[in-house]
Amino acid sequence: MEQKARILSQTIQGYFATSSYWEYEKSLGHGGYGVAILLRQKAEFGPHTQRIALKVALPKAVEELRSEIKWLKARLTITQNQQQQVHGSKHIVRIIASCDKPSQPDWDTEPQVQEQQPLPPQTAFNSLAQLEGPVLALEYIENDSLLSCFWRMQEDDIHMPNRMLWALFLCLIRACIGMAYPVGSPIGTEPILETIPRDGRPAGPITHNDIAIRNVMLGTGDDLGEHHIGHIFKLIDFGQADDTAGPVLGPTRNLRAVAELVAFMINMADINTRRTKIYKGKLTLAGDILPQYWGNPYEWLDPDLAGLIAECMYEDLRNQPTLEGALRRAADAVMNKRPGSYPEPGEETNDVIKRFVQRFVLDHRIVVSLTNDAGLVDIFSMLQIRYN
Ligand SMILES: Nc1ncnc2c1ncn2[C@@H]1O[C@H](COP(=O)(O)OP(=O)(O)OP(=O)(O)O)[C@@H](O)[C@H]1O
DSSP states (O other), rough: OOOHHHHHHHHHHHHTOOOOSSSEEEEEESSSSEEEEEEEEEOOSSSSSSSSEEEOGGGGHHHHHHHHHHHHOOOTTTTTTEEEOOOTTTTTTOOEEEEEEETTOSSOOOOOOOTTTTGGGGGGGGGGGSSSEEEEEEEEOOTOOHHHHHHHHHHTTTTOOOOHHHHHHHHHHHHHHHHHHHOOOOSSSBOOOOOOSOOOOOOOOOOOOOOGGGGGEEEEEOOOOTTTTEEEEEEEEOOTTTTTHHHHHHHHHHHEEEEEEEEHHHHHHHHOSOEEEEETTTTEGGGGGOOTBBBBBBBTSSSHHHHHHHHBBBSGGGGGHHHHHHHHHHHHHHHHHHHGGGSGGGGGGHHHHHHHHHHIHHHHHHHHHHHHHHSSHHHHHHHHHHHH
């Protein structure tokens, strides 16, 4: 399958060799499902370099990609007569365009290419007319997945500072809110920060079902106070999403999954959810990250962070904090805790976090893009230059 994806990626690269507007920049990922590739707007076409991530499925996984497109686009549930469109959430990957069959694009009027105007992403589909389809165009999230960051951290045997773990947790709680209360804004509009609606609207049932570090991407942050570490974490890959768990279980499963993901980043491995423990009177599956009779396995860990994870992972999901409660606690920690609030203040300063991001996120990006674009170059001497 891996081989088939590689061939598909090369085939697509070939299709773009003759495109007037787009060029193939690199492969972003491939596997059993198909490929994700990065396209760059051709330099001669305009002054700004627009990039898009394109997902194309292997024949076996076509339905999964179709389903992902459905979740990212408008979707009306008959039972609730309510929009179930996750588009518009800041912490969920943004769909830019899609088509079911590139040879028969489903837009009413041909996308207009105008000088000095951003290139319509649909123009990329023209080069893919030989594919059976579907194709999904997404915003490009430039700093790779949390999985890549994890591999590098593992090599250096280092843990993520508490302040970054809290920032990760908060971004993912926002993504959970984006699924429970879909923003549903039209494609092309600016994403907004996910909040609990004040109109008493009930939560919706969307369950992601594949929350894992390979599906959390790091983007460049914005001016928002809670992104002060300089990065935003975004959820991708809605290929397994569904609404069958219902409006109570769906959001609680998502919240448990994001808590378990943060626990994974603490433990730097799967936590053993069979090693249960009583936390504040109730059984939690997060025993691995809590103090034990023999001592604390993670002396450096903020007990409040471990506590919120433990509560989100209560065995009986009815005891779990509400999304609103989890949001309030995580936002309070990100905005108000200072290095001195943590067991090892020296490991939590802005400088330490800046260095962490440089080493485990940004330098990694340089290595990946240099090896992809330029083949084997003297990467390490270039990194040296950056450090000096
Ligand atoms: N919008 C994006 N920006 C940058 N990289 C992306 C984007 N979407 C996907 N990728 C990269 O491509 C990889 C595969 O994408 P994605 O997870 O959406 O596909 P998938 O078909 O579900 O794969 P898997 O089954 O391995 O999760 C991701 O792990 C990520 O590294």
